[in-house]
Amino acid sequence: MRLPRKPLRPRKALRIREVEVLVIWDRCKGCGFCIEFCPRGVLDYSDKLNARGARPPVVVRPEECVGCGLCQDICPDLAIFVVPVKSEEGR
Ligand code: SF4
Numbered sequence: 177m178r179l180p181r182k183p184l185r186p187r188k189a190l191r192i193r194e195v196e197v198l199v200i201w202d203r204c205k206g207c208g209f210c211i212e213f214c215p216r217g218v219l220d221y222s223d224k225l226n227a228r229g230a231r232p233p234v235v236v237r238p239e240e241c242v243g244c245g246l247c248q249d250i251c252p253d254l255a256i257f258v259v260p261v262k263s264e265e266g267r
């Protein structure tokens with residue numbers, strides 16, 4: 177049987193983007209969208225309250241983050257951002 181296209185066979189191991197997840201602490205209203213919808217379970221509620229009386233997200237499993245940006249895209253208050261980390265090797 178002839179396949180409609182060739183299966184992907186990457187020559188090198190794929191590199192996952194290195195990112196940092198930043199929260200603008202007092203802008204967050206604690207809705208939890210970013211926490212609930214993160215596909216990798218990276219975020220959880222903080223133990224501390226912000227100026228709005230909400231519990232913003234904190235990164236609890238940084239090694240699991242794949243840099244997909246869903247947390248940033250889903251936040252209704254623009255309170256969480258995914259920013260690339262500059263490699264020391266300049267890549
Ligand atoms: S970038 Fe993706 S994997 Fe990382 S914390 Fe946000 S939603 Fe989760």
Ligand code: SF4
Pocket residue numbers: 199203204205206207208209210211232233250251252253254255256
């Ligand atoms: S989605 Fe935005 S407002 Fe809601 S908990 Fe996350 S950072 Fe806070």
